[in-house]
Amino acid sequence: MDVLEALRDTFQIAKKDLTEFVRDRAQLISFIIMPIFMMVMMGYIFPSQNSLKNTPLGVINADKGTVAQNLVNSLKKMKLPDTDNKIFKIKTYGSVDQAKEGIKGQDINGAVVFPSDFSDKITKGEQTNVTLVTDQSNPQVSSLMTNMFTQVVGEMSSATGQKKVEALLTKLPVQKQAPGKAVLNINAKAIVKPFVLKTQGVVSGKPNYFQFMAPGIMGMVVIMAVMMGLAGSIAREKEMGTLDGILAAPIRRFSIIFGKTLSQTVRGLTQGVLVLSLAILLFGVKINGNPLLVVMMLILGIFSFVGLGILVSAAVSEQETAMIILMTLTFPMFFLSGTFFPIQQMPAFMQAISRILPMTYMVEALRKVVVLGATWPAIQTDVIVLFVFGLVTLIIAIPAFNRVITR
Amino acid sequence: MKNGAIIEVSGLTKKFKDFTAVDSISFDVKKGEIFGLLGPNGAGKSTTIRMLTTLTRPTGGEAKVCGYDIGSEAPKVRQHIGLVAEKIILYDRLTAIENLRLFGKLQHWTTEAIEKRADELLKLVSMDEWKDRLAGTYSTGMKQRVNIARALLNEPDVLFLDEPTLGLDPQTTRTIREFILDLKKRGITIVLTTHIMNEAEMLCDRVGIIDQGKIVALDTTDNLKKIISKEEGKVLELAVANLKNEMVEGIEKLEHVMSVSHLSATEIRIHAGHESIDEIVDVVRKHDGKILNIGAIEPTLEDVFLHLTGREMRDEASEKIKTPHSGPGSHFRAHSTSRTR
Numbered sequence: 001m002d003v004l005e006a007l008r009d010t011f012q013i014a015k016k017d018l019t020e021f022v023r024d025r026a027q028l029i030s031f032i033i034m035p036i037f038m039m040v041m042m043g044y045i046f047p048s049q050n051s052l053k054n055t056p057l058g059v060i061n062a063d064k065g066t067v068a069q070n071l072v073n074s075l076k077k078m079k080l081p082d083t084d085n086k087i088f089k090i091k092t093y094g095s096v097d098q099a100k101e102g103i104k105g106q107d108i109n110g111a112v113v114f115p116s117d118f119s120d121k122i123t124k125g126e127q128t129n130v131t132l133v134t135d136q137s138n139p140q141v142s143s144l145m146t147n148m149f150t151q152v153v154g155e156m157s158s159a160t161g162q163k164k165v166e167a168l169l170t171k172l173p174v175q176k177q178a179p180g181k182a183v184l185n186i187n188a189k190a191i192v193k194p195f196v197l198k199t200q201g202v203v204s205g206k207p208n209y210f211q212f213m214a215p216g217i218m219g220m221v222v223i224m225a226v227m228m229g230l231a232g233s234i235a236r237e238k239e240m241g242t243l244d245g246i247l248a249a250p251i252r253r254f255s256i257i258f259g260k261t262l263s264q265t266v267r268g269l270t271q272g273v274l275v276l277s278l279a280i281l282l283f284g285v286k287i288n289g290n291p292l293l294v295v296m297m298l299i300l301g302i303f304s305f306v307g308l309g310i311l312v313s314a315a316v317s318e319q320e321t322a323m324i325i326l327m328t329l330t331f332p333m334f335f336l337s338g339t340f341f342p343i344q345q346m347p348a349f350m351q352a353i354s355r356i357l358p359m360t361y362m363v364e365a366l367r368k369v370v371v372l373g374a375t376w377p378a379i380q381t382d383v384i385v386l387f388v389f390g391l392v393t394l395i396i397a398i399p400a401f402n403r404v405i406t407r
Numbered sequence: 408m409k410n411g412a413i414i415e416v417s418g419l420t421k422k423f424k425d426f427t428a429v430d431s432i433s434f435d436v437k438k439g440e441i442f443g444l445l446g447p448n449g450a451g452k453s454t455t456i457r458m459l460t461t462l463t464r465p466t467g468g469e470a471k472v473c474g475y476d477i478g479s480e481a482p483k484v485r486q487h488i489g490l491v492a493e494k495i496i497l498y499d500r501l502t503a504i505e506n507l508r509l510f511g512k513l514q515h516w517t518t519e520a521i522e523k524r525a526d527e528l529l530k531l532v533s534m535d536e537w538k539d540r541l542a543g544t545y546s547t548g549m550k551q552r553v554n555i556a557r558a559l560l561n562e563p564d565v566l567f568l569d570e571p572t573l574g575l576d577p578q579t580t581r582t583i584r585e586f587i588l589d590l591k592k593r594g595i596t597i598v599l600t601t602h603i604m605n606e607a608e609m610l611c612d613r614v615g616i617i618d619q620g621k622i623v624a625l626d627t628t629d630n631l632k633k634i635i636s637k638e639e640g641k642v643l644e645l646a647v648a649n650l651k652n653e654m655v656e657g658i659e660k661l662e663h664v665m666s667v668s669h670l671s672a673t674e675i676r677i678h679a680g681h682e683s684i685d686e687i688v689d690v691v692r693k694h695d696g697k698i699l700n701i702g703a704i705e706p707t708l709e710d711v712f713l714h715l716t717g718r719e720m721r722d723e724a725s726e727k728i729k730t731p732h733s734g735p736g737s738h739f740r741a742h743s744t745s746r747t748r
Binding site for chain 2: 005008009012016019020023024240241242244245246247248249250251252406407
């Protein structure tokens with residue numbers, strides 16, 4: 001009976017908070033706009049293959065023969081996979097220096113140089129090279145371009161090699177004795193490239209940065225909503241004086257804090273689902289795991305942070321201070337937890353820090369479920385860590401809150 | 408509860424680090440009376456109320472409200488009290504009726520009981536026509552009326568009112584005061600704090616004068632005023648057309664004069680022994696003063712406060728504790744001087 005009463009009080013507080021929230025138009029709008037903004041920003045700004053569309057590329061073709069010209073022509077025609085978009089917009093330069101000036105002026109994002117003896121050497125059977133001049137001020141584009149050229153040049157080079165080998169094969173003595181018949185079962189392609197790399201994922205589809213990031217952003221938005229919402233709402237009621245009204249009512253203190261947590265969880269989850277739907281609809285993110293497991297991980301993530309949120313709101317009495325403290329706390333956490341960049345990229349000491357942040361485990365588990373379709377065994381460590389962290393912080397936070405609130 | 412005391416306070420103390428807000432105060436409040444705590448801002452009135460309503464834990468002493476200990480039986484205390492705090496306890500984004508429903512639910516009343524009670528109370532404070540409007544659209548006076556209705560929801564035995572007329576216009580102030588007297592007739596014990604002298608005189612059966620965390624006097628208003636006339640003569644008001652500082656200083660130096668305070672550019676108030684009128688007039692004459700008026704007046708609680716603490720009932724102390732919404736001291740000062748006239 002007592003428990004039931006406490007639960008009813010909790011529900012009343014949550015209902016009140018949500019009614020207030022829904023009636024606050026400014027808050028409601030930013031509540032919807034924020035995740036959309038985050039997703040669109042993250043989704044479009046971070047470079048992908050598609051971001052190289054119509055990239056201005058300088059060409060310095062000093063080649064006296066025709067091979068380089070043929071290569072340039074095929075560069076011009078190259079299209080992004082599954083689209084009609086051309087990859088490069090070719091601009092011709094007379095010298096490397098001119099092309100470098102072009103990069104400095106940001107007229108082009110890079111330049112390829114074909115030496116004057118390019119065709120000559122190929123005909124003679126000697127090795128030659130193509131130089132790519134990169135734009136160091138734009139590491140993302142230049143690294144994408146380098147990758148692409150390694151691939152393009154590699155393919156063109158092996159195609160040329162293949163033709164040469166085929167030509168050679170026809171000149172072999174055995175072949176001369178039986179013209180027109182392939183005596184030796186020799187594949188020119190296999191000589192030039194004895195083996196090739198094939199990639200295979202855990203699930204179908206290509207890895208993409210957005211798929212990597214979407215679970216993290218979802219976790220981040222939810223945690224931010226709950227932490228900020230919780231501390232902000234308690235601090236606001238302290239400031240307004242309305243908290244005294246609830247405190248003077250014959251209800252348990254933890255009904256107050258749980259009621260607030262409940263309303264913030266509803267808000268956070270709504271935002272999380274909003275983010276996920278956007279990711280699916282706008283950016284083609286696919287949930288490979290069980291969607292219920294995703295929601296469960298979000299709830300567990302919230303649970304793990306509630307204690308921290310309560311501690312902060314207990315410690316400060318002003319809304320603004322609460323926000324500043326939480327920003328300082330959460331901002332580095334988002335970066336350290338591998339939300340935006342893989343943890344493996346970080347130096348060792350940062351990796352050590354990230355290992356003690358609950359956010360890391362939440363993002364990791366979400367990513368496993370969303371991207372790799374993981375089930376319980378793969379995420380049980382994450383689940384345990386999150387649960388224990390949440391429990392411990394709550395055990396500290398609730399008595400602290402009770403003490404501070406009647407200071 | 409012994410001999411009709413609904414609140415028993417003994418040695419109640421609250422320290423904030425090295426600042427003692429309430430310094431070992433003791434008093435009883437009788438069932439059915441209006442008990443006032445009168446003192447300047449920062450004197451410890453609000454802290455006392457917050458301790459008695461279980462919102463702040465005392466650092467020493469004890470108190471019982473409706474027979475329950477404010478520490479160990481806090482939930483019981485909360486069931487029997489209503490609170491109108493310094494700040495209005497209403498959610499701006501809920502309507503009046505929604506606010507009352509919420510607080511009714513938190514009292515664990517049934518929905519029907521809440522609806523009935525809320526309707527009654529909103530009629531009582533003449534806010535039933537506005538009950539479906541958001542509280543944020545109300546004037547301060549309207550808010551305070553709904554706020555009081557909210558505090559009465561659980562049919563409290565004791566209603567605590569912390570500066571209930573602060574910041575209200577004169578008309579609303581009068582309505583609220585009449586309403587408080589009306590509540591007393593209904594048998595509700597009321598504890599109110601105020602820094603306004605005539606509010607205390609008008610409403611309270613007994614007044615505790617509180618200064619710097621201590622109760623310096625506690626009695627009925629009439630008895631408090633007798634302190635002055637019995638011991639120390641009378642209170643005079645003197646109007647001098649060309650009042651000068653030398654005159655005031657001269658009067659202050661007189662043997663039987665206990666205190667002098669300014670009322671306006673030409674008027675002063677003097678608390679002095681019976682035999683001093685002649686001497687005062689002499690001083691004024693000596694400085695070629697032109698006396699417009701002189702007369703003995705009925706002493707007020709202001710004079711009692713001045714007599715007891717040696718200070719005027721202004722709130723130099725208000726800046727001592729900084730609360731986010733206490734605002735600049737000048738505001739309160741202007742307020743109190745205008746009321747003490």
